[in-house]
Amino acid sequence: MDLSPYLLSALIWLPIVGGGLLLALGDGGDVHSARAGMMRVTAFWLTMLTFALSVVLYMAFDNAAASMQFVERISWVAALDAYYYLGVDGISAPLILLTTFITPLIVISAWDTIKVRPAQYFAAFLFLEGLMIGVFCALDGLLFYAFWEAMLVPMFLIIGIWGGEHRVYATLKFFLYTFLGSVMMLVAFIYLYGETGSFDLFGFMNAPLTLTTQKMIFIAFLLAFAVKVPMWPVHTWLPDAHVEAPTGGSVILAAIMLKMGGYGFLRLSLPIVPDGSDYFSGMMIALSLIAIVYIGFVALMQTDMKKLIAYASIAHMGFATLGIFLVWRISAGMGAGLGMTGAMVQMVSHGLISGAMFLCVGVLYDRMHSRNIADYGGVANTMPIFAAFMVLFSMANAGLPGTSGFVGEFMVILASFKASFWYAFLAASTLILGAAYTLWMVKRVIYGEVANDNVASLEDLNIREFIVLGVLAVAVLLLGLWPAPLVDMMNASIEQLIQQIGQSKL
Amino acid sequence: MNLTDYISAAPEMTLLGLICVVLIADLFVDDEHRMLTFWMTIVSLLITMWVLLATAPLGRIVLFDGSYVSDPLSQILKVAAVGFVAIAFLYARDYLRANDLHKGEYYILGLLGLLGMMIMISANSMLTMYLGLETLALSQYALVAMDRKNPVAAESAMKYFVLGAIASGALLYGISWVYGVTGELKFDEIALAIASDPSLNSLPLWFGIAFLIVGIAFKFGAVPFHMWLPDVYEGARTPVTLYIASAPKFAALALTLRILVDGLGDLHDVWSDMIMVVAVLSLLVGNIIAIAQSNIKRMLGYSTIAHIGFILIAVFCGTGKGYAAALFYTLTYVLAVAGAFGIVILLSRRGYEAENLSDFKGLNARSPWFALMMMFIMLSLTGIPPFIGFFGKLNVIDAVLSSGFTGLAILMVLASVVGAFYYLRVIWYMYFEGTDERAVLQASADTRLVLSLNGVAVLALGIVPGWLWALCTAILG
Numbered sequence: 009m010d011l012s013p014y015l016l017s018a019l020i021w022l023p024i025v026g027g028g029l030l031l032a033l034g035d036g037g038d039v040h041s042a043r044a045g046m047m048r049v050t051a052f053w054l055t056m057l058t059f060a061l062s063v064v065l066y067m068a069f070d071n072a073a074a075s076m077q078f079v080e081r082i083s084w085v086a087a088l089d090a091y092y093y094l095g096v097d098g099i100s101a102p103l104i105l106l107t108t109f110i111t112p113l114i115v116i117s118a119w120d121t122i123k124v125r126p127a128q129y130f131a132a133f134l135f136l137e138g139l140m141i142g143v144f145c146a147l148d149g150l151l152f153y154a155f156w157e158a159m160l161v162p163m164f165l166i167i168g169i170w171g172g173e174h175r176v177y178a179t180l181k182f183f184l185y186t187f188l189g190s191v192m193m194l195v196a197f198i199y200l201y202g203e204t205g206s207f208d209l210f211g212f213m214n215a216p217l218t219l220t221t222q223k224m225i226f227i228a229f230l231l232a233f234a235v236k237v238p239m240w241p242v243h244t245w246l247p248d249a250h251v252e253a254p255t256g257g258s259v260i261l262a263a264i265m266l267k268m269g270g271y272g273f274l275r276l277s278l279p280i281v282p283d284g285s286d287y288f289s290g291m292m293i294a295l296s297l298i299a300i301v302y303i304g305f306v307a308l309m310q311t312d313m314k315k316l317i318a319y320a321s322i323a324h325m326g327f328a329t330l331g332i333f334l335v336w337r338i339s340a341g342m343g344a345g346l347g348m349t350g351a352m353v354q355m356v357s358h359g360l361i362s363g364a365m366f367l368c369v370g371v372l373y374d375r376m377h378s379r380n381i382a383d384y385g386g387v388a389n390t391m392p393i394f395a396a397f398m399v400l401f402s403m404a405n406a407g408l409p410g411t412s413g414f415v416g417e418f419m420v421i422l423a424s425f426k427a428s429f430w431y432a433f434l435a436a437s438t439l440i441l442g443a444a445y446t447l448w449m450v451k452r453v454i455y456g457e458v459a460n461d462n463v464a465s466l467e468d469l470n471i472r473e474f475i476v477l478g479v480l481a482v483a484v485l486l487l488g489l490w491p492a493p494l495v496d497m498m499n500a501s502i503e504q505l506i507q508q509i510g511q512s513k514l
Numbered sequence: 515m516n517l518t519d520y521i522s523a524a525p526e527m528t529l530l531g532l533i534c535v536v537l538i539a540d541l542f543v544d545d546e547h548r549m550l551t552f553w554m555t556i557v558s559l560l561i562t563m564w565v566l567l568a569t570a571p572l573g574r575i576v577l578f579d580g581s582y583v584s585d586p587l588s589q590i591l592k593v594a595a596v597g598f599v600a601i602a603f604l605y606a607r608d609y610l611r612a613n614d615l616h617k618g619e620y621y622i623l624g625l626l627g628l629l630g631m632m633i634m635i636s637a638n639s640m641l642t643m644y645l646g647l648e649t650l651a652l653s654q655y656a657l658v659a660m661d662r663k664n665p666v667a668a669e670s671a672m673k674y675f676v677l678g679a680i681a682s683g684a685l686l687y688g689i690s691w692v693y694g695v696t697g698e699l700k701f702d703e704i705a706l707a708i709a710s711d712p713s714l715n716s717l718p719l720w721f722g723i724a725f726l727i728v729g730i731a732f733k734f735g736a737v738p739f740h741m742w743l744p745d746v747y748e749g750a751r752t753p754v755t756l757y758i759a760s761a762p763k764f765a766a767l768a769l770t771l772r773i774l775v776d777g778l779g780d781l782h783d784v785w786s787d788m789i790m791v792v793a794v795l796s797l798l799v800g801n802i803i804a805i806a807q808s809n810i811k812r813m814l815g816y817s818t819i820a821h822i823g824f825i826l827i828a829v830f831c832g833t834g835k836g837y838a839a840a841l842f843y844t845l846t847y848v849l850a851v852a853g854a855f856g857i858v859i860l861l862s863r864r865g866y867e868a869e870n871l872s873d874f875k876g877l878n879a880r881s882p883w884f885a886l887m888m889m890f891i892m893l894s895l896t897g898i899p900p901f902i903g904f905f906g907k908l909n910v911i912d913a914v915l916s917s918g919f920t921g922l923a924i925l926m927v928l929a930s931v932v933g934a935f936y937y938l939r940v941i942w943y944m945y946f947e948g949t950d951e952r953a954v955l956q957a958s959a960d961t962r963l964v965l966s967l968n969g970v971a972v973l974a975l976g977i978v979p980g981w982l983w984a985l986c987t988a989i990l991g
Contacts, residue, residue: 034882085905085980087987088912128882150908154899161893164938168946169878176946180938187934191927195911198923202916 012068016078016094019061019104020142023111026054027134035127044126048119051130055112058137062108069101071496074504076147084151089206093148098501099274100144102352102494103267106359107144109483110263111137113476114256117367120472121255121374122170129170132162133256140264144271149197149207156232156268157190163257163265170254178245178252185245189235193272196228200280213279217513222284229277230288237269237329240299243322250318251379255370258314262321263363267355270328274348274505278332282509289336292329297434299326304441308448313369313379316449317362320405323438324358324417327351330435331420335506337427345502346426350419352498357404357412357487364401364480368394371473372453375466381452385459390466395454397469397477402450404484406443412487522575522584525566525592526632532558533625540618548616552607555621559600559628566592576638580700583638586989587771587841591635591764594845598761598852599628604964605856606753608957612863615661615751623660624757627653631765637772639700640689647685647733650765651678654758658750670749677732677742685729691722692777701777708780720784726773727788734766734822737795744807747815748869752862755811756855759818760848767844770829771837771990782832789830790922797823797926801933810858810871813936814851817895820933821847827926828910831917837990839909842983846902846975850894853968857888860955860965874940876949884955885944887969892937894972897930902975909983 030051035044070077076095084092096104114133122129139162142155160183167179197207199221204211217225235242246266250258278285285292300323307319331351338344371394372387373379388395404411407418417438424431458464469477487494520527536558540551566589574585603621610616630649637643655678659671693699695718696707708714728739735743747755774785800820807813821843828840861868861877878885894903907930914923957965975982 031886083980085983087980087984088908154904157899157904161898164941165945168942176942179946180935180942183938184931184934188928188931191931192924194908195915195920195923195927198908198912198915199920201912 012078013080015061015065015068016096016141016145017080019058019065019108020094020138020145022061022138023054023058023134023141024138026050027131027138030127030131030134033127035125039123039126047127047130048115051134052112052115054134055108055115055137059108059112062105065096065101066105069096069497071098072500074098074500079147084148088150088201090150091148091206091208092151093208094145094151095147096145098498099352099505100271102356102497103264103271104141104144106267106356107137107140107264110259110359110363113363113367113479114259116472117259117370117476118254118256121370124170129166129256132166133260136162136166136260140268143268147209149201149209149212151207152209153190153194153197156193157187159265160186163261166257166260167249167253171252171257173252174248175252178248181245182249185242186235189232189242192228193232196225199225209276209280212276213508215280215513217281219283219287219514222281222513223287226277226281226284226288229272229281233269233272233277234295235269236272237266237325238322239269239295239326239329240303240322243299243303246322247315247318250321250366251312251314255366255373258366258370259363262317262366263359266321266325267359270325270332270351270355273329273332274352278335278509279505281513283512283514285333285509286336289333292333293337293431296326296330296333297431299323300330300438301434301441304438304445307445308441310445311381313372313381313449313453314366315379316381316445317365317369317405320365320442320445321358321362323442324354324362324405327354327417327420327435327438328358330431331416331423334420334423334427334431335509337431338423343423343426344506345499346419347423348502348506349495349498350416350423352416352502353412353419353487353491353494354416356494357416357484360480360483360487361401361404361411361413364397364477364484365405367473367476367480368398368401371469371477376462381449383460384453384463386454386456386463387466388454389458390463391468393474394469394477397481398454399450400481401484402446404488405446407439410485410488412484412491414488415491519575519577521569522571522577523582523636524569525562526629526636528565529558529562529625529629529632532561533622533629536618536625537622540622543618545616548611548618551618551621552603555603555625556600558625559596559603563593563596566596576702580703581639581642582636584636588636588768590841590845590985590989591768592632594848595628595631595635595761595764598764598848599624599757601852601856601964601968602753602757602760604961605756605852605859608961609751609753609859609862613751617660619660620657620753623653623657627657627757628761631761634765635768637768638702638776640693640773640777641699643769643772644682644686644689646765647769648682650762651682654762657754657757658746660754661751664751666749667751670746673749674742674746681729681732681739684725684732688722688725688727688729691718691725695719695722701772704777705779708778715781715784719781723778723781723785724788727785727792730766730770730773731792733769734763734826735819736792736822736826737799737819738792740796740799740819743819744812744815747818748809748812752811752855752859752867752869756852756859759814759855760852763844763848767825767840770826771840774829775837786830786832789826793823793826793830794922794925795823796820796826797929801929804933804936807936808871809869810874810940811869813871814854814858817933817936818851820929821895823929824907824910824926827922828913831913831919833913833917834990835909835916835987836913838983838986839906839913841990842909842986843906845982845986846894846906849968849975850891850903850972853887853891853965853972854895856961856965856968857884857891860884860957860961863953863956871939871943874943875947876951877944879949880951880953881955883966887966888944889941890969890972892940894976896934896937900973900976902972902979904976905979905983
């Protein structure tokens, strides 16, 4: 029996149902109870099972096919002509793999660091995982929006319940900012529904739209996705959310949630409103370059490690948006796909690296309860294994060849050379800025004399932390040395997307 | 007309008969055995519901010389009204017992109010409508004043009564102008008169319509005729607030649709602008002022005003889709708000009125299940998918966009974002704040069950909303 038609549903609903189970059973209010331990183990195996399912997806995925695979389509809201319509292509599949890969690591990293309501904590992450996979799979506008918006709720709770001192401010800001962006997308969806008579995304893509309409829809989508990416100047929620979120929350936020914005541009903005995207591409490139250069300088000035990585994330995601919108500036046949492929690689790689960086800060924070760079110094003396990992990830963050961070940035810079020297010049400044802010932080935290007694009494990684960082290190190096499997996976879909957007709707 | 024709009015007649039975039986019941009255009330509602379902009209049936109508719209609104009155009674019971307020009057006045609602829902003439409206309104004034030793309740009852009387006067004045111009009181004949003589469509009629809209806006609690609503919500005891906040919204919707659509449907151009001004003001004022509230009942009062803005905007569209969206929105909104007040009631204990938002602090630690239900309800009111409130908003926005009002649609979603803040604050208090209070919420098994079903329904209906929307469009689309 061929089960592949249900694979995507299994990927979405296994974690969600599992999360419900965890919530129903509860932890009895005691972190050290056997029941709480059982919840942890259940959560771990649920995420591992989901990961195993995504490996099945990877094995069965046909790299040569540009169209949607593993399609499921059943009627959902017949009265609105909305379908439960799922499918993956080369653009969404890598992001699903990233999601299922990161989530078990979060469960492991939270094993004994979450002291209150662990069952609810793990349940929230399981819900989040299922909903995020849902966003990447949904091919129906209403379904996409439902997953997109529902995703905010577990994240809101994760930051609000398990976050730091100013968590309420940060989480409300996060929710309201992203909600404000997404409601405009909803209006655009409903408008398109009125035009086409269904919520089918392919129907949206085939709908003829005037340039004025396209511009308006592009702006509506932009508000939703730019907040999520986040692009300058709507990025201010991110540093707050990152600083206050618990480690797992920061990792999911940086590794996957930010990718939703880039994914949204690729899946919705470009194919639905190609002419609108073309019209605004100059502005998008400018905003991306501002994110890369200006936010790079902002990162340099940070004294809080999490804030620094958060700003670095914004700068790195600038590469993703730059790569996507460069496609309008490179003439056909000159390798227009290079920028877009670079953007995708950058998104996956940034997911791994920023996740790892936040986990590193989490390791330090669990021991010292401080994220201040000034409180550290000479950590390498007391935590040599940790220091090795941290340096590796920092190098990757700075884009060192051999790590995954290099591949995406290099492809995007190469693509921007084809478009304009000045784009490339500004984008390449990240090689200096990125190195400056990351390595300067490493110098102040890791190297030098042991700064104080607290640092002197630090203990090196425990086995769980070692596994988490080790797995991520392998992934970062593997993708850096041999990115071909990832690139092959997305090639066909990106080629098709470029063809599709090449045809004007006017 | 022969006797079998009356069968379409059987639900109201049955209810009236049963009210008399409960009223007389209650005389012989002492406070110890007041549960008997409660169960008799519930049985009366069940019988009424059964009669309603058994006499469901297939089409449109007009009775009593054209002043009463039974159609699918009246059927769905009556079923919902009976159901939500029963739910309100159930949620109220334990609170009333704990606070020495468990008198037969609550149930009897509630049932009389229900009778008024059903008459309004089935009204096909201005006078039937007014009759139903006054039956409902007088029951509500008395209900608010039920806790007579409580000065706050007495004050809000007085305020409600005086303002309500003025609004009824305005409505009646509007009715008299419309009657004066068209010479008709029945909605379909008013429509006919206007259609056959276009010269009637002039200033005197518009003047009358303006007063009708004042009456409608007051009964709904729309800005600028909303001042009574937060005060009454806050001043009345919570079970009474629950009653006022839930089922009467169906009657208010019927009032709007029957008068504006059945009677004055051809004059959409005349009344739509007035409705829009009222609706947009409600949306903005409700959402913005709700942010500043620290009393949960007052907050929900202002949030009601904002939701009424949504309902009236749907009516403003003047299309079948818009009317269906208004119906869908009202049904789903009442479902959520009944659950919200149910949980507020649950938070109160003997001698302690849980009225402040801060009473929700740490609820997740005390009673995670009810905190979860409250979260579902708050998210539904915010309009987050997959909760049912999202589909209510979706349908209204769809109706607005397909009528071509893009700017209005954007204004509506922006107002929803403003509204999100105060709903999220409830979740924030429940989940992010600690509390010294350790007591678990107490509720008898039946309340617990129905409240849980209420909360789960908000989610479950959001996952399968199609049938309800299909039903609404079949009735009004």
